[in-house]
Amino acid sequence: MMMVAAGDMPAGVIQLWIIVGYLGALIALGLASNRLFKGTAVDYFVASRGVGPVLLVLSVFGTTMTAFAIQGSSGEAWVSGVGVFGKMASWSAIVHAACFFLVGVKLWTFGKRYGYQTQIQFFRDRFDSPNIGILLFPILVFLQMPYVVIGIIGAGNMVTAATSGAFPQLFPGQGLANGSVPFWLSTLGCTGVVWLYVSLGGARATAWANALQTLIFLVVGVVTFAMIADKLGGAANATQMVQEYNPSKFTRGVTDEHRKNYDEKMASWEAAKAAAPEGKPVTSVLKPHPPKEMSEWGFLSYGFIPLSVAMFPHLFQLWLTARSAKAFRLTVTLHPLLIMLIWAPCIAIGVWASAAMIGGKPVIPFTPDSPDANANVVIGRMVAALGDPMVSGLLAAGVLAAILGGMDAQFLSMGSMFTHDVVDHYFGHDALTDRQRLITGRVFVVVVVLGCWLLALALKQTRPIFNLAVWCFSGFAALFPLVIAALYWKRVTRWGAYASIVAGIGSGVWFYVRIGLDRGFSSRMDPEMWGLVPAAPMVVFATVALIAVSWLTRPPEAGTIEKFFSAGARH
Amino acid sequence: MKRLIVVLLVLLAVLHQDFWWRNDHETVLFGFLPVSMAYHIGIAIAASVLWGLACVYCWPADAEVRDDEAWSPSGGSRGH
Structure with missing residues (x-):
């Protein structure tokens, strides 16, 4: 067998293999979970309520964290500084655990006692209102759909960026799209894999896949953080650069000292620009970011956003998979720590990016006030600066894991809602057999996956x-x-x-x-x-x-x- | 103990608003960690500890459902 050295491969090929390996692992998990599948609707939708504490904590975390935890958090920290950790991560650490403790455990109790498999079933009984679903169902679906569609678009864009240059003859194109796996194919592949393992193993496969995704998050966060810190001359050096160029990234307030520092650094950059040849960008001097203030009221009010986890349909679905109420204890306890472990490295990388220089050149060639600014690519550019395709591939797999980890549970929960809250309640008069519910659920998961994929193709530029x-x-x-x-x-x-x-x-x-x-x-x-x-x-x-x-x-x-x-x- | 944990959780939410570091960009811990971020990492760790204690001392006594009390597909109506 002929071995090809990694260095001989075209750009993007190693990244593609890592992505393919990750998707292959998901299919393997789906096949493995299928061996335990009992062929009932309860097993398909809530894994026969048999998930233990360790799997529950990993799967709930994997489902709760979106691509924002890796990609968006770094970009937002690059724009707004370390305050992002407080307003998003540490608030979530407090509030998510509160929701699991106060809402998740109780809903699990009622779910097991009365057989609820959707939130609307619970609300119908609790409010003695058979038709509350007419109001709530479209709201829940409408709130969930954009996330799924954006997730599919994000997955497609991530694969395009990661595999750029891999197949220039097969897929010629402009810019990043040159030689990369085309959008329609990458999104079809990703959603197809999610559909496959959800169909094979239902909620059990979803829980297993999310557990794998949580482990990938942790590895990606730690490896990326350590390698970037090393490339920037150590964490202390990277931090000093930020203190020198963009000190307001370490504060929520903006002081006169910050403004004065900005004016001085901006004057240096303007001088370098004036000295540069006409039309050439300045690449040897860092352009400072305009100081950005975060109000204390705004910071406080971010505590309301994590309350959303109490009403996520896909999280409700995962809660129901718990073997016992006690299984929640580990989730309630460890979830805040996991949030910290994922967010802290990504926030640090984002803040460092605001003043990162490698080889005498700024790593990020634009600032938040530039017309071409794109905060979402910040972590990708920091990783690209390492020049290590393995780490780039790992990051791509991490972001995909974040996206697909939410998507699988969302597909399953939407399939469950269509089955139980529409078909069974309005057409079957809550009397469908278990087999009928299973078949209906599987059909609706296909419909939801296909519909979301088509919407992603139609709306990718919207x-x-x-x-x-x-x-x-x-x-x-x-x-x-x-x-x-x-x-x-x-x-x-x-x-x-x-x-x-x-x-x-x-x-x-x-x-x-x-x-x-x-x-x-x-x-x-x-x-x-x-x-x-x-x-x-x-x-x-x-x-x-x-x-x-x-x-x-x-x-x-x-x-x-x-x-x-x-x-x-x-x- | 239950009351103490509730008080501590409320206190944690109050302490989250660390306005006292609002303009401090100079203090760093371990040579690289801005003090405000270090503080919020501490908040997340404290949340984990306090919620862990809540699971021990404030766990609802009626949360568990035995299998014979649970709804089953063959066991009749679930009432919705």
């Missing part, structure tokens, strides 16, 4: 869809008062629930339209209302509406209270 992602989290957060009241407040009524949904989601739509009209739906939006992230007022409106309308309307039936709150019903 910029406004990317901005929807921020709003999806806010939308799920706005439903938090609904679920927490359903679990802990006996007096909440059906009409209070409806009012809460309408007020929370309705205010979000109003904010979206208002901000979009002001700043353009296609612009990169950091949405703010009254200096807060929109999720904060959305949650407040939803809470006020829930409490006010519940007090004004007839209390729930005694039987409903008995079912969900009495000690007799629970023992």
